[in-house]
Amino acid sequence: MAYFLSLDMGVQSIGWAVVPKNAADFEKLAMGVHLFEGGTDGDIEKGKDESRNLVRRSARALRRMYRRRSQRMIRLSNELKRLGLLPQCRMHIPEDRNAMLEELDRRFAYFWQGGELRCAHLLPYILRKEGLDQKLPEHAVGRALYHLAIRRGFLSIRKAVGDEKEDGVVKKGISELEKEIETSGSRTLGEYFSMLDPEKIRIRTHWTSRKMHEDEFELFWEAQAQYHPAMTPTAKKRIHRAIFFQRPLKSQRFLLGKCRLEPTRRRAPMACLEIQRFRYWQKIMDLKYTVGKDFTEIPLSHDQQDILADALENREKMTFAEIRKLLGMKKTEKFNLENGGEKQIRGNTTSCRLASVLPDRWPKMTEKEKSILLNEILQYQSSSGLEKRLRKLCRFTLEEAKAVAYLQLEPGYSELSRKAAGKLLEKMKEERIHFKEAEKAIYGSPLKKEDECEFLPPLCADRGAVLTNPVVTRALTELRKVVNAILRKYGKPERIVVELARDMKRSKKEREQISEKMRNQEKERNKAKERIIKELGILEPSRNDIQKWLLAEECGWHCPFTGKQITPASLLGKEPQFDIEHILPFSRSLDDSFMNKTLCDVYENRHVKKNKMPFEAYGHNEEKYREILTRVQNSEMPKAKKERFTMESIPEEFKSRMLNDTRYASKLAVSYLGKLYGGVIELPDEDGKTGRRRVFCYTGQ
Template sequence: MKNYRLGIDLGATSLGWSLIELDNNNEPTKLEKVGVRIFLDGRDAKSKEPLNVTRRDARGIRRNRDRYLQRRTYLINYLIEIGLMPKDKTKRKKLEHIDPYLLRTKGLDDKLSLFEFGRTIFHLNQRRGFKSNRKLDAKDNDTSIMKTAIKELKEELEKTNSRTLGEYLFNLNKDLPQSEDKNRKPVRVKKSSKSYNLYPNRQMYLDEFELLWQKQAKYYPELTDDKKEQLINIIFYQRDLKPQEKGSCQFEEGEKRCSFAFATAQKFRILQEINNLSLLDFNKNSHLLTEAQRAIILEALLIQKSATFKSLRKKLGKEYARDYVFNLESEKRKDLKGDDTSYTMRKNDYFGDKWDELSNDEKDEIISKILNDENDKEIEATLITWLCENYNLPKENAQNIANASLSKKISNLSRKAMTNILPFLNDGFNYYESCQKAGYENTDEAPEEPKYFKGDLPYYGELFEKDALFGNKENYDSEKEPEKYYGKIGNVTVHIALNQLRKLVNQLTKTYGAPKQIVLELARELKLGKTKVDEIEKNQAKNRKINKAIGKKLEEISVENNYENRTKYKLWEELSKNDTERCCPFSGIIIPIHKLFTHEFQIEHILPKSRTFNDRMVNKTIAHRKANQDKGERSPFEAFGHNPPDYNYNHILARAKNLPSNKEKRFFPDAMQYYQDEGEILSRMLTDTQYMSRVARKYMAFVCGKNNVWSINGQLTAKLRSKWGLNNLLSDDSTKNRADHRHHAVDAFVVACTSRSTMQKVARAIGNSRDKFIDTMPPPFDNFKHNEMKQILDDTVISYKPDHGNAKKAISEHKTVGQLHKDTAYGLVSIDEKKGKITLSVRKELVSLESIKKINEIADPRIRATLLQLTDGENDKKKIVRILSEYSERTGIKRVKIHIEKSLETVVRIEDKLGNYKYYELRNNYCADIYIPNKGKKAGKWQIEIIPMFYAHQPNSTPKWQKENPTAKKKMRLFINDTVAYEENGKTEIRRVKKMTFDGRLFFVNHRIAKSDKDPNATSVKQLQEKDGRKVGVDILGRVSDPKNTK
């Protein structure tokens, strides 16, 4: 193929692409092809947590359970061995009926039988208490709450003169008969409890064990110290945490990233902030900080956890406190973060004033020892001794220091790199300049020339080892398992997206040759962290709520509820909190609500749109028509700074103070400074500076060279799509149709057309527009025809990344390709073979039964009848929960057994080695096998068997149909998101498998559909056979392999 430009629209679950032919001047001349690749983002659909986190958490729970069972088995065997437990299982079972709390109390003063003592020791193992871990504590917000609960429990033991936890718990309920359950106090933490009203630590159990052993050893000489130590090891041993791996430094080869807890890192961060500060005077002129001012602010921040801008201005002098503000100061940001570490270490019960006498190196050495990930017990004891000896500290202070809660954040630089950059930050240079002066300016450069232009672009981790984390070159092969060998980017969504990008570009290169240019646009889910995305989504939800409220107000005053009127109303509310004082910020003319929606008042761009290309709300206000005309395409200062007739610039600034600070700044004299150079503005719009955009851009530079790759920030993509009339290609109106996956291809086309020459056309179009941001826009290129693009889109088949895994391979590797069944374990009540039904039982929290239907499932007829009477006719969930909660408080009933009926084919019975069993609901289906019997009544007729995930993972599992019809022929095996073709109304239709049900029904949707309000109609295998259905392959470029066409 001739020279072409590749446009990429890369999202969290989608990759739209477009090939545009270029002329000799690298200008677009023709749209060649578009496509869309859809894939999963590696996150849970509801919580958005990475699936590997969910799997890791579940694996951790399983391992903890396995270790507990292993520990219990070791303990029982050892107790039998030393004569503290009977060998006979029946006799051991009888010991279970003895109240262990009674034995734990009696054993402190009186002689127990050996078996009773064994029963007591066994009970200590069942709940051995929380063991604090100083590394874990620093990361777990819940730990401080636990520690408070532990402290309160210790105080309660002292107050009640309880020698041990067991004695305290026994005395809690010793005078209450068993029948009074509702008045009994809990003796252990409930998993569902939201507080830690009873939370013992490991030491309480260990102390109790020591006292019990001490007493009983007086009666039994055979209870030796060796046996005691062995029991302590079995019951109380806990493995150490593995050291936390850190990524590689961005600048220094072989150096690991540094924790922000280090004194060097704290000062590094603070100096970056200070060097970005400037002061704004009354006239809003900007003044750089002097060296003396920087020193004052640095000194203040190094001794505080945070400092308000107001307090920092006071330190600079009365004049600055009164007449100046910092450039970073706003309603949302009131302070600067100080030195967290020093703030903690400077406390009197830590280092106190001694901390300030230490050098940076000494401080970092101490922090390094505190952050040590090795054996906690030994390291902590050694560290406390070292602190006492080297710094003459009291032991209590040393203990506080050893357990200090320090910053959890990790920098992308090593301490060595920071140390090299710090002198230049100290001199007042900004971060970028400091890096350059330290010799780090070229460490992250993309290649100037193409390096992989034959479809051989390697895994990103090989090229960006500093961005990839946790590689293991010793245990893995770079060819077979590159992700494990080189490591990967921490964000699983970005990792998957970059891999899909590589596969697409390699396939395009093999098919059409390497692209001459590549243009990228990344979705915010990839560019921003989860916290930032959550914040944006939270603001969007807030805006939807505001829009709804404004819509109601507009209806009340008989004004049409549309986007423009809602915008006017929002901007009007910003002018002042008092609606009678809302006025044009330029002229001061009052804007009453009844005139707001007339032509007298207009939406105005504060800074000229023709020079800033900014059409966002932050650059808009409401102005009187005449003021709007007088201002023209100028900034407020340019138009009114010289106080023309009817305008006073100082009054304008005073009125602007009522606006949000990010708008107020646009009225300042230097507001246009950022937009002086039009070429620079266009370059910024063609350069997305977010970290992930830089990584993707650098990755693509290996294909066509640094200067032929750019990533856009997407600021104008939606407007270009609209002005070029591209929205109409997929919908009947002029709005974007997100329900059609092909909208990603349309976006990719816009991205491909976004170059410097396009942006110059946009600039001219904005300059020629008066009423709208852009009135008209020339087409993407000469001879562009909508009908040709529509035909290309109509011919596009969406490609779906297979994500079903290989169950047989997973079995051999002792893994799974999905969750086998749901988590809840059920007991059996009854089975009705004829109806194919099974009734199961499970205990649930009473307050979780938030509907009449769920209350009807309660097994106890008396409780069920009472609650149905109390909730009679009630449908409100909150009211039902309140009724249940009140009933629970009155009766002491917290949990109830419920009976639920399920279809036999949707549950599975799972037994352990001893024959104990539980029932579980099957979760997902692995696949659907469609086969054709060649014997009997069903010979030649397609049949189907749905294979659940659980059965697909059984060793040597064979589908039921193969056992019953060994001569039958398999027609196809379908997985979710597989593509099928069939004939309908005289043409071939391409459909995607959306879901399959246990009863053999298949649900297909058009391959283009991204989301639908309702499920499609089910398709039977009979219908599929009648339509000549077949499984087709669709590669990453959307090319279809139809077996019908290859015959």
């Protein structure tokens, strides 16, 4: 029987319908709903779900942290015992280790000032302080170094993307501690802590940086090495490594998607030269200009294309007005891309930025040398590590290495690999054709078939290496069960329709209004980006930076919750003092839209607002809550956002994350279902051109 298969995918259900193609078979119409448990625990529809692996993963991470800390301390104690700086002891046995440390503390009690009991907590810090100015006994040196290694401070990895809110709190705490140390006149972290009263100020509540501990180690070792012959430069390197070595983060490259044209290759970073050039050549080949009263569109000549390409290679961007001037065109001649609201064409940002910090070296480098340098820049997470690598590998000066190591390149990844982009770019330039034509010429027709599958194969054989969303994984796994059961009974359908859970279809007028709104938002984002570049010198403001700036403008550059004034430096400087905060907690509302975001002082956010609604956090304090609402009412926030500050509960509705999960699953389902037809989801017409589709994806009602 010839039939069409309709599927309605959800995160906990799949609706299906077998619709006969011929009216005579209509009595065979069949339909049903397959229900299944979601890929996470909890109520998915209410957004109160979490990964089944979360508890296990958290416990495993904690065990790993404790184990590695214990191993680090044992390695350090072995090194110290080898140098005679600690007495012999079985450090791997907690009872023996604690007994040894207590014995050392009793022996060095004469360093206590006043002999008060509270000073027992300060003894290791006092040893670290006294060791800067006078000779300490060998075992006192070991006790101080052992204590220094227990908590070695926060190590920031600049190129790693982490929790911005938590990262901001840590860095602000470190900055405040640095100011306190400087104000007190202390030379090191240990000296500052030795002057505190632990009964009034708890030492462990302070955020410390790795650099503070390393600086103290250098000063302490230099002061004591003159008294103890065993403390040689070689010993210093071994002790330093035992205390401060930290293994690099595990590469997440295996999670990076595959190139759609070169399936064995990973997608390339946007900063790659091949991707940068492919991007602007795409625009050049798309570019046309209108002439005459009938607005005839004419593509650029080969000479014009070459002139524009040379200019874009050395420019980060060019406006259409600048392009007209470059090509000697009239102001009345408009480009087709301008009609879509575009204002500019992006050039080779990577080349421009590297040329700005290497003005003498970059232009003289060969393409191979440039590629090698860029590979080094992209693979290093640590700026200091990259700096050392560049000085050794490329023979850079200290100034050149520092400039390159801290250079900000364009973030993100392309959908293509370097190999695919290089092939397409060469074909486009050689034959002056559109990239789609180049793709067809190199990789063949998109209608090229693979082996058809009689039934859908297991998901892990196709996407297991890159699909990490548990909700989507479960939905596609259940989809396979449903479709294969239908195939066994009815055979292969002529057409499959997958419905997405999306917004309701809109009228033409509504679509026009939405398009206009999106263009206005893009203008505001561009203005904010220009202000950030001008006032703070951030070459590539992130999406998050731009969003924070727009939120600051919306709330009048004052924190809605505390009333504190917000400045560009306090917003996006090295030590941000304000976080993006969800008005209605994201963990409960799952609303990550701009409408649910504002700014909040870091301390207020961490200690007062926390994971609460404004009413829950401040409703008990009528005066403060009234002040917050007054600031909100006087701001430029839209009415809908202002109302969120007054809500006493979160409406139970279809949450945004559930929508996103369903959309994602449906899109992946289209390519997954295409395997039934050898990866071909379109049928050719009689003339050989693309015609009827066999797998559709529609918006939901």
